[in-house]
Amino acid sequence: MEAVRRAKAASRRIARLLRKQSLILMYHRVATSALDPWSLQVSPRRFAEHLAVLEDNYRVVSLRTLAGALRTGRPLERAVAISFDDGYVDNFLNARPLLEAAGMHATVFIVTAHLESEREFWWDELERLVLECDDLPETLSLDIGGERRSWAVDLEPETGDRDPCRLRAWEGAPRSRMALYHAIWESMLRLPTAEQQAVLAELRSLTGQSAVVRSTHRTMTVEELNEMARSDAIEIGAHTVNHPYLTAHPEASQRHEIEHSKATLQAILNRDIGCFAYPFGEHDRVSARIVRASGFACACTTIEDTVWRRSNPFLLPRFAVGDWTGDEFAERLRQLMG
Numbered sequence: 018m019e020a021v022r023r024a025k026a027a028s029r030r031i032a033r034l035l036r037k038q039s040l041i042l043m044y045h046r047v048a049t050s051a052l053d054p055w056s057l058q059v060s061p062r063r064f065a066e067h068l069a070v071l072e073d074n075y076r077v078v079s080l081r082t083l084a085g086a087l088r089t090g091r092p093l094e095r096a097v098a099i100s101f102d103d104g105y106v107d108n109f110l111n112a113r114p115l116l117e118a119a120g121m122h123a124t125v126f127i128v129t130a131h132l133e134s135e136r137e138f139w140w141d142e143l144e145r146l147v148l149e150c151d152d153l154p155e156t157l158s159l160d161i162g163g164e165r166r167s168w169a170v171d172l173e174p175e176t177g178d179r180d181p182c183r184l185r186a187w188e189g190a191p192r193s194r195m196a197l198y199h200a201i202w203e204s205m206l207r208l209p210t211a212e213q214q215a216v217l218a219e220l221r222s223l224t225g226q227s228a229v230v231r232s233t234h235r236t237m238t239v240e241e242l243n244e245m246a247r248s249d250a251i252e253i254g255a256h257t258v259n260h261p262y263l264t265a266h267p268e269a270s271q272r273h274e275i276e277h278s279k280a281t282l283q284a285i286l287n288r289d290i291g292c293f294a295y296p297f298g299e300h301d302r303v304s305a306r307i308v309r310a311s312g313f314a315c316a317c318t319t320i321e322d323t324v325w326r327r328s329n330p331f332l333l334p335r336f337a338v339g340d341w342t343g344d345e346f347a348e349r350l351r352q353l354m355g
């Protein structure tokens with residue numbers, strides 16, 4: 018049976034390599050900071066190495082171009098589109114100059130409530146309060162969406178130690194800080210924004226912390242967004258108003274999140290916003306229908322695959338890129354695209 022399974026997997030891989038296909042890369046941050054629990058950062062040096070690999074081996078096109086070709090039924094061959102989610106300021110400060118220097122194009126998906134926001138994304142603030150805080154109680158008890166939840170806290174790890182390897186080593190340990198972070202994150206994921214903020218407020222009050230926006234974790238301002246959008250290297254896309262887990266929310270709320278983010282960006286930038294990305298990649302038939310009815314030309318998920326003739330323009334797959342060396346990046350792309 019194992020041999021049959023392997024043969025089928027190999028034939029699927031060969032079929033995939035033979036089809037005419039393109040690829041959408043998904044980045045989040047081009048930055049270096051020690052704490053990165055979701056592995057969302059690529060260092061500027063490595064991002065430059067990735068761009069060099071793309072320049073030598075592939076045809077980098079805008080997402081709009083890639084999706085336009087798909088709609089004609091003829092996906093571009095060996096074409097790659099670059100995308101960034103969330104609108105962190107390092108996209109503006111670090112990624113944009115490298116893209117411009119390489120003469121390449123990227124789409125940046127913006128969470129509109131965070132333009133000029135006085136707060137970090139909830140998952141970043143949670144990271145600061147749980148992973149960086151020395152003042153957690155031995156038992157952490159929080160009201161999560163109307164339900165009182167309690168966790169035992171491992172007070173042992175040196176939280177001042179920013180060595181990411183050490184941080185990773187906590188992951189497997191029961192009751193570790195990283196496990197605690199993931200458990201609270203999971204319990205907050207599907208809540209409405211106001212309830213997520215209430216959890217963070219309780220956590221701040223329990224730990225005596227105030228709400229701060231770290232310069233390393235802030236998102237772009239409206240001025241920076243405007244300057245970013247003036248660059249020939251950048252297309253702006255929408256990523257909802259508050260970055261909710263869309264399918265956990267009623268249709269009216271999904272519609273508001275999707276339509277309003279498009280309208281806000283169009284009003285700021287005075288241009289059509291044609292591309293959308295589902296927060297957390299989360300979507301269902303309802304959210305895809307709303308995106309299509311809102312006048313977007315395409316939408317991106319986080320399903321890992323290449324784009325080919327049968328891909329749905331409103332459920333485009335993307336390939337998440339890690340902090341890999343140029344060689345590793347090249348090898349991963351070769352496995353996908355041949």
Ligand SMILES: [Zn+2]
Pocket residue numbers: 102103256260295296297
């Ligand atoms: Zn996102």
